[in-house]
Amino acid sequence: NAGVMQNPRHLVRRRGQEARLRCSPMKGHSHVYWYRQLPEEGLKFMVYLQKENIIDESGMPKERFSAEFPKEGPSILRIQQVVRGDSAAYFCASSPPGVRGWNQPQHFGDGTRLSIL
């Protein structure tokens, strides 16, 4: 039973390019979360999605960042016109459908390390 799959593991982009990060949730999971981890810091929540819906994007920067979770295929976190400050590890997590609540653990992928030259 595969866990949360993220790809690529490492991504290098030049300033001004676009970065696309992909996340396939665990089998049977329909809730996806994206987090960003800066060096020496904990993870910061960015966005929470269900299939075809953005539920909570309160942690997303207002510009250049977007996320989707289509009916078919993985969830995508897109960063347009990347800048040096976007360099970070981006983690995806998933949780199963059903009763939503505060006691459901999230299962994390191994992350995508984004480096901006």
Added chain:
Amino acid sequence: AQSVTQLDSHVSVSEGTPVLLRCNYSSSYSPSLFWYVQHPNKGLQLLLKYTSAATLVKGINGFEAEFKKSETSFHLTKPSAHMSDAAEYFCVVSSITGNQFYFGTGTSLTVIP
């Protein structure tokens, strides 16, 4: 608002000695609390969770944590450290809706042979 404070950014112990990683939380409701471990260049693995059942929670790899409401603490312990325990540990509190996890800044555990 919810938050967690991990009191030590670095902890160093000798192999075979006890581990104590401290976490204090702030929450406007009865919280759900988690400890996750992150090995280098890897994702986060759930160690244990507290969800208002027993206050002493047992997790994987011999770790356990005790929820103390009076002290607003959820410290992680292990009786005897192993070399493989060297990693970054995060204390996490969930929002009341479960939509968000709030992470502490992490504690880096070093195990000395």
